[in-house]
Amino acid sequence: xxxxxxxxxxxxxxxxxxxxxxxxxxxxxxxxxxxxxxxxxxxxxxxxxxxxxxxxxxxxxxxxxxxxxxxxxxxxxxxxxxxxx
Amino acid sequence: xxxxxxxxxxxxxxxxxxxxxxxxxxxxxxxxxxxxxxxxxxxxxxxxxxxxxxxxxxxxxxxxxxxxxxxxxxxxxxxxxxxxxxxxxxxxxxxxxxxxxxxxxxxxxxxxxxxxxxxxxxxxxxxxxxxxxxxxxxxxxxxxxxxxxxxxxxxxxxxxxxxxxxxxxxxxxxxxxxxxxxxxxxxxxxxxxxxxxxxxxxxxxxxxxxxxxxxxxxxxxxxxxxxxxxxxxxxxxxxxxxxxxxxxxxxxxxxxxxxxxxxxxxxxxxxxxxxxxxxxxxxxxxxxxxxxxxxxxxxxxxxxxxxxxxxxxxxxxxxxxxxxxxxxxxxxxxxxxxxxxxxxxxxxxxxxxxxxxxxxxxxxxxxxxxxxxxxxxxxxxxxxxxxxxxxxxxxxxxxxxxxxxxxxxxxxxxxxxxxxxxxxx
Numbered sequence: 340x341x342x343x344x345x346x347x348x349x350x351x352x353x354x355x356x357x358x359x360x361x362x363x364x365x366x367x368x369x370x371x372x373x374x375x376x377x378x379x380x381x382x383x384x385x386x387x388x389x390x391x392x393x394x395x396x397x398x399x400x401x402x403x404x405x406x407x408x409x410x411x412x413x414x415x416x417x418x419x420x421x422x423x424x
Numbered sequence: 425x426x427x428x429x430x431x432x433x434x435x436x437x438x439x440x441x442x443x444x445x446x447x448x449x450x451x452x453x454x455x456x457x458x459x460x461x462x463x464x465x466x467x468x469x470x471x472x473x474x475x476x477x478x479x480x481x482x483x484x485x486x487x488x489x490x491x492x493x494x495x496x497x498x499x500x501x502x503x504x505x506x507x508x509x510x511x512x513x514x515x516x517x518x519x520x521x522x523x524x525x526x527x528x529x530x531x532x533x534x535x536x537x538x539x540x541x542x543x544x545x546x547x548x549x550x551x552x553x554x555x556x557x558x559x560x561x562x563x564x565x566x567x568x569x570x571x572x573x574x575x576x577x578x579x580x581x582x583x584x585x586x587x588x589x590x591x592x593x594x595x596x597x598x599x600x601x602x603x604x605x606x607x608x609x610x611x612x613x614x615x616x617x618x619x620x621x622x623x624x625x626x627x628x629x630x631x632x633x634x635x636x637x638x639x640x641x642x643x644x645x646x647x648x649x650x651x652x653x654x655x656x657x658x659x660x661x662x663x664x665x666x667x668x669x670x671x672x673x674x675x676x677x678x679x680x681x682x683x684x685x686x687x688x689x690x691x692x693x694x695x696x697x698x699x700x701x702x703x704x705x706x707x708x709x710x711x712x713x714x715x716x717x718x719x720x721x722x723x724x725x726x727x728x729x730x731x732x733x734x735x736x737x738x739x740x741x742x743x744x745x746x747x748x749x750x751x752x753x754x755x756x757x758x759x760x761x762x763x764x765x766x767x768x769x770x771x772x773x774x775x776x777x778x779x780x781x782x783x784x785x786x787x788x789x790x791x792x793x794x795x796x797x798x799x800x801x802x803x804x805x806x807x808x809x810x811x812x813x814x815x816x817x818x819x820x821x822x823x824x825x826x827x828x829x830x831x832x833x834x835x836x837x838x839x840x841x842x843x844x845x846x847x848x849x
Contacts, residue, residue: 355492355493355496355497356493356496357493358491358492358493379493381561382493382561384560384561385497385560385561385562388557388558388560391558392558
């Protein structure tokens with residue numbers, strides 16, 4: 340799965356947690372989940388849980404801590420997907 | 425100096441009407457909100473009817489009660505009911521939802537019984553299945569007793585005292601009384617007060633097992649709630665929420681608010697589970713004291729009460745309640761005040777009963793009527809021995825209503841009584 344494919348799916352995962360839909364449509368690696376998308380920090384855990392379910396992966400606490408912007412989210416998901424294969 | 429406290433906004437989610445206009449129409453016309461519940465039949469409950477509001481869950485989102493993000497993951501039914509009623513009351517008081525600064529002058533006392541157990545079932549299943557890490561961030565805020573007040577105060581930016589109260593069936597009346605006291609004593613200028621209840625399947629089942637529910641009218645649900653009648657065979661559980669905006673009179677006048685009524689005072693006490701009072705039964709001495717203190721605090725006498733909005737749940741406690749009112753007010757027979765029980769139409773909404781019934785009481789003051797007692801076809805003679813039958817109306821009476829006594833009594837032998845009045849300059 341390419342980074343581009345993950346990014347486009349990530350938009351669906353994040354969507355319920357941001358009211359800033361315009362910015363969501365144009366996210367890139369640098370987009371910060373809390374600062375740019377105004378996601379409540381408590382909801383980051385929900386995004387991680389949803390991503391786990393979507394990709395059938397397990398994101399450990401250390402990896403989850405890295406997921407602060409879109410780029411690092413894709414890094415972690417890619418890494419966990421490759422471990423699965 | 426103590427302040428006068430007035431009601432400037434009302435909101436309602438009732439089994440027989442959501443929103444004030446629908447609710448007003450329902451209570452004027454004796455429209456029942458009690459329906460047959462197929463699920464309760466499948467579960468082998470003895471009582472299979474309930475008062476469940478026709479609440480559209482999605483309306484929380486599309487009516488702008490909460491944001492789409494907050495809506496996503498909201499499961500607590502009582503929270504939804506409470507939010508809708510509170511925000512409707514707020515809008516009714518003529519104030520907008522949005523604010524940047526906290527509203528330091530406004531607080532909230534809102535009560536409820538228990539978090540939505542059906543929603544919590546999912547939590548229990550995940551934990552038992554060793555999947556606690558999948559629960560996510562939204563469980564705690566909805567499991568905590570203060571869930572309802574947290575959602576209300578967060579949406580409106582309330583910055584004064586935020587309190588969640590719980591005293592069984594006296595909860596709603598007590599919440600209003602507490603909000604009244606804060607304003608009267610000068611701690612807050614405005615309070616959103618009320619209560620919410622969602623009788624979920626598990627709570628319903630527990631009441632069913634106590635054999636205190638109406639079980640002989642499953643085929644005719646609208647006839648199932650029969651306060652004060654010979655065939656009153658138990659109460660019918662109901663769900664919903666009622667909310668009021670209370671304000672310091674001067675504060676309300678300054679902003680040109682519409683004033684519905686005045687809260688003259690009230691009282692809340694307990695019979696101590698002594699002298700016949702138990703976990704489930706009221707000590708009538710405690711009830712009498714509560715009513716007398718409410719009248720004394722309000723500066724009125726029993727003769728001045730135009731209408732009693734009773735607790736009157738349709739159990740064998742109805743007779744004792746009428747007798748207690750009669751003794752407390754020192755009025756019997758033809759001299760007894762008009763008395764009604766909203767529960768005949770919507771059942772017993774437990775924690776929400778007091779706030780829903782207070783909204784009904786204020787509507788009767790504002791619109792000059794006394795709502796009917798429905799299903800009162802076979803009066804209990806032990807009640808009509810004490811008070812005249814025509815004081816327990818079965819049809820709406822149009823008349824001026826100046827002062828209403830609203831009381832509720834709850835498990836744990838707790839009592840709460842409010843005295844509500846037409847607003848007079």
